[in-house]
């Protein structure tokens with residue numbers, strides 16, 4: 290072996306540090322940083338509510354790993370972010386285990402109750418009864434969140450359920466301070482929540498008044514449910530005291546879920562869907578989420594274009610992104626559904642060869658018309674709500690989790706005596722193939738309602754790896770816009786050299802094939818808009834899109850950013 294002099298070793302070590310710190314500097318500052326990321330060395334949690342982020346950090350500081358912290362965050366968000374955090378909904382989690390160098394995808398999406406029938410949302414004229422579909426006891430899918438969170442803890446956590454659920458019980462029992470955002474959202478969704486006396490009792494001080502910012506929101510029934518889960522585990526929810534109350538509530542209100550539905554609920558563990566983009570690996574959620582498939586499909590189409598040179602949010606760059614989005618969402622409507630029930634050609638859709646074929650359909654100068662891509666019916670979006678959180682520990686483990694009740698506060702119904710808001714996830718099925726859902730998405734036969742099936746989702750919890758190690762952990766709410774929001778966070782960092790905070794702040798656009806409209810946030814440059822119109826795009830301003838919660842890891846240093854679009858969100862590191 291060659292002998293190195295001490296002076297050579299000294300310069301070798303020095304150059305290593307200089308080189309690495311240069312990488313970190315560029316990750317912090319990006320090409321031209323305006324917003325600085327949160328910086329930390331031991332652990333990081335990014336969620337849509339500061340109280341839940343504090344809980345995650347409390348668990349990490351106690352010696353818990355990223356999975357312990359993520360489960361604690363999941364239970365806590367059910368208390369402090371009632372419009373999306375949940376026990377009565379479902380979602381998807383990616384767990385990356387550093388020691389085993391592997392990532393597992395947990396599917397804890399809701400399931401259609403056994404009494405479900407394909408045409409159960411159609412009226413006597415064969416049209417979709419929108420209220421029955423989206424806002425009734427028939428809209429509720431069998432919830433998966435409790436099984437999903439506990440399953441993750443049992444398989445990959447290190448602390449007890451009692452330890453990770455304690456902060457959520459505390460927040461429900463002692464209350465938490467109502468923020469300006471929660472005050473406003475409870476006013477906005479008054480009709481949805483006041484229609485249910487159980488919900489009204491929790492979220493409003495009296496029939497005609499509202500809570501104000503600074504008031505405490507105490508949720509005694511929810512604390513009771515969390516205590517049952519803490520003592521009995523998931524059995525409490527699927528077979529025990531909570532199950533009894535859920536089933537009684539369903540019976541009293543004509544709901545579909547029965548004892549057998551709850552007892553049979555299973556989380557499934559699968560491999561993430563895998564792709565590459567330039568020098569990076571992409572790991573995301575496979576079907577029944579459409580998120581990972583179409584994220585990778587769009588990245589594959591775009592990989593051949595020099596987006597960096599086109600420039601961020603220039604008309605040329607947006608045009609190519611939109612044309613790729615249009616093609617992907619057309620495929621979504623036809624091919625995507627629950628793979629346990631239908632054949633989903635996921636590997637074909639994410640192949641580089643298919644991307645090459647699709648690129649042939651893109652004209653650099655002129656926008657396609659969606660009607661030429663595949664037939665469909667235009668319709669507008671409705672509101673939506675979901676929430677994402679990202680967690681990283683100092684051992685290299687990371688969690689990327691997106692879960693939801695579907696709409697804000699789901700169905701708006703709370704099962705009597707439980708404090709648990711029930712989802713309206715059945716609304717993510719195609720009530721009638723070819724019809725459009727609440728997000729304006731066209732649903733195909735593959736996503737038709739069937740007993741025991743999971744509705745198609747757009748949730749896209751994602752981990753981007755560099756040299757085999759997690760580099761970017763991200764995800765977002767936003768219904769159909771989730772996929773394009775995650776896409777833009779990735780493009781902003783990889784192609785446009787932004788740091789994670791600038792990438793989260795940057796103006797977003799969205800296209801989903803139908804309606805044939807290029808949606809954009811208000812601040813998109815007027816020159817860009819004019820050039821896009823000249824290419825044939827129909828532009829429309831939309832409210833802020835998404836709420837990414839992202840962590841970037843560079844040289845073992847955590848750089849994080851919570852999306853500024855939601856005021857209660859907070860990324861905390863230590």
Ligand code: GLY
Nearest residue numbers: 695746747748768
């Ligand atoms: N409920 C929204 C989604 O799963 O995509």
